[in-house]
Amino acid sequence: MKNVFVFGADDFNLSQIQAIDDQGKYRFHRLYSYQEVKAGPEFPVQQLYTGALRKLANFVGSIDAIVGYWDFPVSTLLPLLRKPYHLPSPSFESVLKCEHKYWSRLEQSRIVPDHIPDFCAVDPFSDDYRAQITVNYPFWIKPVKAAFSYLGFKVRNGAELDHAIARIREGIPRFATPFNYLLQFAELPDDIAAIDGNHCIVESIISKGRQCTLEGYAYAGEVTVYGAVDSFREGKHRSSFFRYQYPSTIPRRIQQQMMTISETFLRHIGFDNGPFNIEFYWDRRNDQIWLLEVNTRISKSHCPLFQKVDGESHHKIMVELALGKRPDFQHRQGKYRVAAKFMWRVYDDARVTDVPSPKRLKELQSQFVDVDLQLHIKCGDILSSLKDQDSYSFEVAVFFIGANCQKELLQKHRDVKAAIHLEFEPLD
CATH class of the missing domain: 3.90.1170 (Aldehyde Oxidoreductase; domain 3)
Known part of the structure; x- marks a missing residue:
């Protein structure tokens, strides 16, 4: 029986993970709970990292896989926790090239430049932050590391920029401080070392048309996409998610182009042996595909959707990859034709x-x-x-x-x- 450690486990997702084991092949262990990892006033990354290593070292038995389905700090910590045990994993550097928003855009500009917005980095604590911005109004500004669109603002003029900067200065340490702790474990190029978690990225607006997320994985040098999920937004600036719906109704040729862009980028950064989800916009009027964001994990939000339509949660893919196995995932075997x-x-x-x-x-x-x-x-x-x-x-x-x-x-x-x-x- 394989011992699988779930970093930051919550009851809802842990029950879905346990449901994939219909043959009793796995024994799942909580490696910290959701409350310990994500629910506090800050992310205690150093304590989580050293504490997790200690828990693993004291475990009596084999350590066969370490998995997680949350974004920061879980997705960022996983490669570091797996490394001492030589477990299958994307490299820490390839994960950072997705999760550090500025570094990710810089790498994207080198390999898929026609599918990304204009962008630049800005230090929100600098007195001359306006002079650092080379992107024209309107634009989005957000920290180089955050989640759930935290501290992301649409900015149309100088007054809105000043308001956004004030809010960012107040809230950015929640992610910046723990992220900067983790950056020490990577060899950063000079142009990235200067842009730590206390910085922001400014991007021209690409949120036109329809939004779609590809769920996939890289295994032994091959990139596979097994599902596409549509995202529908509402509210001010249409910036808040209303629903995720599976399967996508975006034309197959557009999905195929998104797959090609995804594979090109992931190969470029050397991302392998891990799941991913990549968000895109399709501007139908101009037939333009924009790459929005690359996440180095499955989307936990999509797990019940795959279960209802395909008959099993893609937690299964996460677990099998972490065990070094090529995933075997069924399609359209669920109870429903559509889920959201x-x-x-x-x-x-x-x-x-x-x-x-x-x-x-x-x-x-x-x-x-x-x-x-x-x-x-x-x-x-x-x-x-x-x-x-x-x-x-x-x-x-x-x-x-x-x-x-x-x-x-x-x-x-x-x-x-x-x-x-x-x-x-x-x-x-």
């Missing part, structure tokens, strides 16, 4: 005054068969205190829903949302 993750968002700060009781949630789960419900709030919460939200909304709940057509899917979402009673009171 819906995000319930609130756009103004407020205090939560009413949520369903645990008993009511169980009743709802029984009422809506095969719908997975997750609440992110409790009574008394102030929405602006929720961790790692985007700059324009607060995610209060999510629903994973399967259906046999899009019309049925959207109706199920309306029915579920109507049945869940949430109340908020505005803040002065």
Whole structure:
């Protein structure tokens, strides 16, 4: 039996991972919980790194795989934790070339320049930050390391830039301090060593048309894409996710071009023996494909979608790669033809005054068969205190829903949302 360590395990995803083991081949171990890794006021990366190495060294038995499905700091730490045990893994440097947003754009500019925006780095703590920006208004500014669009702002003029810089100065240490600790473990080129986690990247706007994410993996030098998921946005600047829907309805020829871009870039940076998901925009009017972001992990948000449509979660791919095996993943063997993750968002700060009781949630789960419900709030919460939200909304709940057509899917979402009673009171 193989011992598989899950770094930052939460109950929902751990249950999905355990469900892939229908033959009793694996024994799964929590290597820290979600609460210990992601839920605190800061990311204790140094303690997590040294503590995880200590836990592994004290384990009695074989260490066969170390996996994780969260973004920073989990995805960044995995190569470092695997290295002492010579476990299959992308190299730490190839992971950084995806997760350091400026370094990633620099490498992309060398191999797929026609599919990326204009960009530049900026030091938000510098008095002359305006002079450092070479991209014309409007643009997006965001830290070189963050998650969930944290501290990402659309900027149309100098006043909005000043506002964004003030917010970034206040919040950027949450990711920058632990990220800078990890940068010491890599040999950085001079042009990257000067751009640490306290910096931002500015990019011209490419968010036109339809957004699509490819889920895939690299194994033994080969790049494989096994699914494409559409992303639908809403809210101010259409910058907040409303739903992820699988399978994608973007034309196959466009998906194929996205696959080619993905393979070209991943080969260029030497990324191998790991999963990835890569986000794109397709500007249909100009038939232009833009590469938005490269993530060095599976998307946990897509796992229930693959399970509902394909019949198994792609946690399976994550585990098999970590064990050094070529993944074997089935397609279209699930109960439904289409599935989506819906995000319930609130756009103004407020205090939560009413949520369903645990008993009511169980009743709802029984009422809506095969719908997975997750609440992110409790009574008394102030929405602006929720961790790692985007700059324009607060995610209060999510629903994973399967259906046999899009019309049925959207109706199920309306029915579920109507049945869940949430109340908020505005803040002065």
